[in-house]
Amino acid sequence: MALRSIYLMLWILGSSLFYSPLFGQSETLEPVVFLQQSEFEIEGIKLNNSSQCSDFQLFVSKTSSVEILGEWYYDKGEANFHPSQPLDATNTYFIRYRDKHDQSKWLSLTSSADLKAPTPEVVNIYPTADQLPENLLRFYLEFSEPMLENEFQRFVEILDENGNKVAAPFLGSKSEYWDRDHYKITLFFHPGRIKTGLKANELHGRPLKAGHSYTLLVKPGWKSREGIPSETSFSKKFSITEERRSKIDPSNWQVNLPKLNSREQLIIDFGQSLDHINALTFIVLQDQYGQEIEGEITLRESESIWEFTPTLPWRENALTIICDKTLEDVSGNNLIGAFDTEKLAQITAANKEKTHRIPLNLK
Amino acid sequence: MKKLIVLSIALFLAMPTWAQSPKSAENLIFNKDQVLFLADSYGGQIFAYPLKEAAQKEPVSYNVRSLDSKLADALGTSRDKISIKDLAVNPISKNAYVAVHKTVGKKVYPLVVKVSPNGKVSNFDLSKNAHTSYAVNDAPKTDLVFWKEQSLRSMTFTDMDYHNGKLYVAGTSNADFDASLRVINYPFRKGKQNTTTLEVYHAVHNQMETRSPIQTLDIVNLAGEDYVLAVYTCTPLVLFPLEDVNRGGHLKGKTIAELGYGNTPLDIKSFSAQDAQGNVNEVSLIINKSRGPMLINKTELEASAKKDGLSTPAGFNAAGTPFWQPAIGGVYQLEDLDAAHLLTLRRNVENGETEMMSYMKGFYFRLTDHVSDYIYPDYQYTEAGEMWRPVQNMLKIDEGYPETVVNK
Numbered sequence: 001m002a003l004r005s006i007y008l009m010l011w012i013l014g015s016s017l018f019y020s021p022l023f024g025q026s027e028t029l030e031p032v033v034f035l036q037q038s039e040f041e042i043e044g045i046k047l048n049n050s051s052q053c054s055d056f057q058l059f060v061s062k063t064s065s066v067e068i069l070g071e072w073y074y075d076k077g078e079a080n081f082h083p084s085q086p087l088d089a090t091n092t093y094f095i096r097y098r099d100k101h102d103q104s105k106w107l108s109l110t111s112s113a114d115l116k117a118p119t120p121e122v123v124n125i126y127p128t129a130d131q132l133p134e135n136l137l138r139f140y141l142e143f144s145e146p147m148l149e150n151e152f153q154r155f156v157e158i159l160d161e162n163g164n165k166v167a168a169p170f171l172g173s174k175s176e177y178w179d180r181d182h183y184k185i186t187l188f189f190h191p192g193r194i195k196t197g198l199k200a201n202e203l204h205g206r207p208l209k210a211g212h213s214y215t216l217l218v219k220p221g222w223k224s225r226e227g228i229p230s231e232t233s234f235s236k237k238f239s240i241t242e243e244r245r246s247k248i249d250p251s252n253w254q255v256n257l258p259k260l261n262s263r264e265q266l267i268i269d270f271g272q273s274l275d276h277i278n279a280l281t282f283i284v285l286q287d288q289y290g291q292e293i294e295g296e297i298t299l300r301e302s303e304s305i306w307e308f309t310p311t312l313p314w315r316e317n318a319l320t321i322i323c324d325k326t327l328e329d330v331s332g333n334n335l336i337g338a339f340d341t342e343k344l345a346q347i348t349a350a351n352k353e354k355t356h357r358i359p360l361n362l363k
Numbered sequence: 364m365k366k367l368i369v370l371s372i373a374l375f376l377a378m379p380t381w382a383q384s385p386k387s388a389e390n391l392i393f394n395k396d397q398v399l400f401l402a403d404s405y406g407g408q409i410f411a412y413p414l415k416e417a418a419q420k421e422p423v424s425y426n427v428r429s430l431d432s433k434l435a436d437a438l439g440t441s442r443d444k445i446s447i448k449d450l451a452v453n454p455i456s457k458n459a460y461v462a463v464h465k466t467v468g469k470k471v472y473p474l475v476v477k478v479s480p481n482g483k484v485s486n487f488d489l490s491k492n493a494h495t496s497y498a499v500n501d502a503p504k505t506d507l508v509f510w511k512e513q514s515l516r517s518m519t520f521t522d523m524d525y526h527n528g529k530l531y532v533a534g535t536s537n538a539d540f541d542a543s544l545r546v547i548n549y550p551f552r553k554g555k556q557n558t559t560t561l562e563v564y565h566a567v568h569n570q571m572e573t574r575s576p577i578q579t580l581d582i583v584n585l586a587g588e589d590y591v592l593a594v595y596t597c598t599p600l601v602l603f604p605l606e607d608v609n610r611g612g613h614l615k616g617k618t619i620a621e622l623g624y625g626n627t628p629l630d631i632k633s634f635s636a637q638d639a640q641g642n643v644n645e646v647s648l649i650i651n652k653s654r655g656p657m658l659i660n661k662t663e664l665e666a667s668a669k670k671d672g673l674s675t676p677a678g679f680n681a682a683g684t685p686f687w688q689p690a691i692g693g694v695y696q697l698e699d700l701d702a703a704h705l706l707t708l709r710r711n712v713e714n715g716e717t718e719m720m721s722y723m724k725g726f727y728f729r730l731t732d733h734v735s736d737y738i739y740p741d742y743q744y745t746e747a748g749e750m751w752r753p754v755q756n757m758l759k760i761d762e763g764y765p766e767t768v769v770n771k
Contacts, residue, residue, distance in 0.1 A: 040468025059436070066436035069476070069486040084486040085465060085472045087439040 034089070034111055041086035045093075045109065051077040052100035058083075059094045062106060068093070120145035120224040122234035125216060126276045127330045129302035130237065133244040134210045135194050135331045135339070139187045140276070145224040146182040155222045156187060158207070159215045166214065169207035182225060195340050213239040244331045245338040248272075250323065250356050260362045263313050268306040268321070275328045276303045282324035287316045303330075314362055321358040384490040385410055388462035388473035389517065391451035394525040398549070399451065399460060401475065401489070402520035402532060407502030409520070409530065411549060412487075412494045416456030422703040423457050426763035427482040427719035430461075430708070434476060437484045438465050447717055450696035450708050459698075459706060459719060460487060478719060497551040501536040501543075501558055522579045522630075524591075525549070531591060531608065533577035536560070542576040544591065544608055557611040563601045566621040566677035577601075579631045581647060585665045592664070594628035594649055600659075600684060602668055617672035619664070620683030627652040630697040632705070633661070636724035639754065648705070649686075650694045657686040658727070689727030704761075723761060730758040738767070 035044035045058070056079050058068045070083035079097075087093065089111040099105050124142040141156070158166040170187050177186040192200030193207055208214060218234040252271050258264030266285065276299055285293040285308060295310040325335040332339030335356055386406035393399055401410040427433070431442045438445060448462040459478040464471050475487040499519075507515040520534040529546050536543035536558055546557040565572045577593040582605065584590075589605035593616065601616035608614065622628075633647040645661035667684040696708035704721040711718055722729060736742060737755060744752050756768045 038468065041470070058439070060439055060441075061436075064436045066433050066484060068439040069437045069484070070439075083439055084488065085438065085474055086467050086470075088444065088467045090468075091440065093439065 032107070032109060034109070036089060036111070037086055040089050042089050042111065043083070043086050045081040045095075047079040047095070047107075049077060050074075050079040050097075053079070053097045053105075055096075055098045056081070057096045059096065060091065062094050062096075118145055118224075119228055120147060120222065120230045121232075122218050122230070125218075125234070125236045127273055127303060128276075129273050129330075130239065131241050132208075132238050133242065133331050134206055134208060134240050135243040135245065136208065136240075137189060137191075137194060137275075137328075137330065137332045137339075139216060140184055141187065141218060142184045143224075144183075145226070145228070147178075147185070148223045148225055148227075149176050149178065149182070151222050152176055152185060152187065155219045157217045157219070159217055161213050166207050208240045210240050210242050213237065244329065244333065245340065246333060247337045248274075248327065248329060248333055248335050250335065250358065253358075255321070255358065255360065257360060257362055258314055260317055261313050261315070263310055266308045266310075266360075270304050270306065273302045273304045273330055274306075275330050278326075278328045279303055279306055282327040284322050286320045286322055288318040288320075293319065317362045319360050319362065321360065323356045323358070325354055325356055383408070383496055385473050387471070387517070388464065388475060388489075389448050390520055390523055391449045391460055391462045391475065392523055392525060393451050393453055393460075394549075395454055397453055397455050398525075399453070399475075400523060400525065400530060400549075401462065402523055402534075403473070404502075404517050404519035404534070406498075407519055408496050408498045409523075409532065409547060409551075410489070410494050410496045411551065412489075412492050414453060414456075416453055416458060418455050419457040422701045423480040423721075424704060424761045424763070425459065425478075425480055425482075425700070425706055425719050425721040427478060428711075428716065429714075430478070430717040430719050432716060433482070433484055434461070434463060437476065437486075438463070438474065440465060440467070442716075447696070447708060450698055450706065450719075452698045452700055452706055457701060461708075461719075482719075495551050497547055497556070499532075499536075499545060499547075499556055499558075501545075503535050503537050503541070518576055521576050524580055524582045526582045526589070526605070529609075531580065531582060533580050533593065535576045541574045542572075544577065544580075544603070544614075546609055546611070557609065559603075559608050559611050560613045561603070561616060562613065563595060563599055563616040564618045564672065564674060565595070565597070565599055566618060566673045566675070566682055567597055567599075567624045567679075569676040571615075578628045579649075581631045581633045583633050583647065583661070583664065585661070585668045588668070590668065592631065592633070592647060594622070594631055596627045597624055598622035598626045598628055598651070598654070599673075600649075602664075602672075617668075618674075618683070619667035619670075619672055620659075620686075621673060621677040621681055622649070622651075622657055622686065623654050623681050624679055626654045629695050632697050632699050634699040634705075634724065635702075637702075638725045648689070648697065650691070650697050650707075652695075655688045656691050656694065656727075658689050659684055659686045691722055691727055721761070723758065726754075726758065729762055730755055731762040731764055742769075 033046040034042045035046065037043045056072050058081055060068065068083060070081055073080050093109040095107040095109065097105055121144045122141055123144050126140040153172060158169050160166060169189055171190050189207055190200060192198045193204055195201060216236045220231055220233050221229045223229045254269040256267035258266050279299055280297055283306060287293055293310055295308050298307045300307060328334045385401055385403035387403050388401055389404045390402035391399065397414040397416060399412040399414055403410060435442045435445055444466045446464045448464060451460045457480065461476050461478060463474045463476060465474055475489060477485045477487050502519045503515050505515055515535060518535045520532050523530055523532040528549060530549055532545040532547060534543060535541050542561045544559045544561060562571055562573045575596055578596055580591050580593045582589060583592045591603040591605060591608055593601045593603065595601065599618045600620035600622055601618050603614055603616045629650050629652055631647055631649045635643055635645050637643050647659045649657045663684050673683050691707065693709040693712060694707040695710060698706040700706040700721055703723055705724055706721050709718050709720055720729065759765065759767045
């Protein structure tokens with residue numbers, strides 16, 4: 001069970017539905033928020049703009065004389081309730097309090113959350129390009145929900161032009177490679193078949209052949225951690241081009257500079273697709289003091305364009321793109337050398353500097 | 364060699380641990396020094412919470428109705444989402460502690476709530492209150508489920524008692540003989556607990572049995588010897604000398620009574636009680652799932668301990684140690700509250716609610732449960748019956764109806 005805290009805005013006061021007809025007048029407590037642990041469990045309740053109200057009490061019904069066990073605490077005009085154990089999001093709860101005129105008021109709380117856990121879907125398949133090199137190392141499937149483990153071999157297939165299954169393309173290990181929250185799985189092609197000179201490669205060749213078209217198919221029925229199966233299939237059509245075995249050369253990158261004092265995007269055009277996780281994690285921007293600049297990265301055009309939108313406007317003219325030299329494209333080539341290069345160790349030794357730096361000057 | 368490795372892993376697992384909270388809460392007891400012990404069957408652990416509550420020196424009575432609804436309200440849920448697992452009384456403060464399982468969605472939360480004599484419910488935080496814990500090394504690991512409902516793992520621990528620095532914990536182990544009695548030192552310390560596997564003669568089934576665990580137990584001293592007095596399902600009453608239990612290994616009990624077929628005992632408590640004539644008796648009281656309560660005099664237990672145990676079929680009859688049936692029906696949890704009272708949880712047959720009710724020892728009934736001639740407004744005590752007036756007045760006050768006291 002993923003214990004991610006979701007702030008659920010339940011309802012905005014002002015809708016007369018939620019007022020007790022006994023007490024009439026509306027209050028200015030808005031909005032009420034549940035801190036929800038899972039679809040079924042509420043771990044806290046927060047009431048904004050409640051500084052003028054007092055004596056908050058939480059009940060399961062208006063006729064109950066027993067308060068729900070837990071603690072109320074007040075912070076920055078908010079009244080917060082932490083129950084002694086999670087509350088049930090399928091229940092309706094009632095808050096009694098005194099308003100600024102010292103009148104007793106009731107507020108009913110109903111979770112508007114869809115109590116059935118959502119149906120999982122594949123939201124992205126990486127790489128997003130529809131032409132991929134023969135020595136492609138991996139696919140990534142990104143889901144809308146945290147998923148169950150040890151399912152992928154049952155649900156993922158690659159079909160050729162004739163609809164025939166490509167035999168065992170992926171590393172069929174018992175462990176699966178998920179991100180921490182189980183939203184994204186990495187599907188590795190069998191490395192022995194991708195790398196040249198290995199027995200698996202000589203015996204079976206590469207799983208995908210240049211000049212051919214394929215479909216990656218994710219079949220329905222793959223369950224989320226909440227036990228809800230996906231309902232539809234998801235697919236990606238792509239064709240295979242010649243293998244790509246060349247070092248990434250940053251001198252080919254085109255950098256579009258934003259204007260100083262603006263929040264314009266800083267754009268890097270790599271001129272080729274990069275592995276999306278590498279592109280999101282191995283390139284950062286630093287100011288002249290070595291501080292990382294905060295902002296959001298978007299990848300476009302099959303992960304060949306990197307766009308950075310700063311949180312704050314650009315204030316310093318001198319900044320540096322810092323790129324880890326192990327930044328990879330979809331075939332595992334990096335700034336040090338081509339993937340599968342025999343002299344990689346020597347090249348690594350010669351490149352003691354771990355990062356590639358591109359100084360920039362904004363105007 | 365393989366055995367050695369297994370043993371060393373077991374030793375490691377049996378080390379006391381801190382700052383963990385229970386996965387379930389099947390059993391609660393206090394020792395005399397206000398340490399609250401919680402047996403977590405699903406987690407295979409015992410937790411100990413030392414408390415320091417102020418002493419309550421006067422006798423107290425409990426007259427708490429609709430406890431299920433009160434707990435449901437306090438826990439922000441409905442009656443069907445809570446299940447009461449056990450009751451324990453702090454012997455110093457006389458506050459009641461109730462183990463509750465609360466269901467939210469698909470999860471079950473083990474909780475302990477405190478109920479004071481005035482019926483006020485408050486939370487006892489199982490993670491924040493200072494505690495130590497001890498993990499047993501032989502909890503059953505199977506997912507065996509009986510009658511589609513009761514899992515074997517819920518019976519890792521069925522009942523426990525504390526005596527002279529040791530916890531005696533009945534339940535089920537993963538040994539060849541499933542029914543077991545674990546002896547755990549407290550304060551918890553590093554090392555393997557001593558587990559005794561048990562075997563008893565079952566006079567209704569006419570066979571030796573090793574699987575079905577002790578349902579409830581109490582440690583009693585009979586003529587200078589300490590015993591585990593154990594009650595099994597369907598319903599053998601069995602003695603195990605404490606010395607033998609402490610030694611460990613495999614132990615055959617002495618079946619001193621067959622209390623009746625088709626029954627699961629729920630609780631046993633031994634205590635002293637003054638009767639209406641002022642005589643103090645040492646007794647053991649057993650409450651049951653399918654039969655009425657059974658009160659056994661200690662002198663009868665001592666007589667049975669001297670004799671051979673049962674070894675012939677009892678059929679559908681009770682046999683061995685005699686017992687008397689007091690009037691405390693519907694009770695499913697039992698505690699020794701103070702010199703004058705027992706504390707119970709009982710099921711109200713009209714509305715299905717749990718009631719937390721004390722009973723006066725010696726009388727073993729609640730006057731205010733019944734409508735009899737005595738309570739009619741113009742009732743006149745007879746000359747012979749006059750002796751009951753002060754008794755009934757005392758019970759009326761004790762049970763929360765002081766306004767009904769009738770003076771001469």
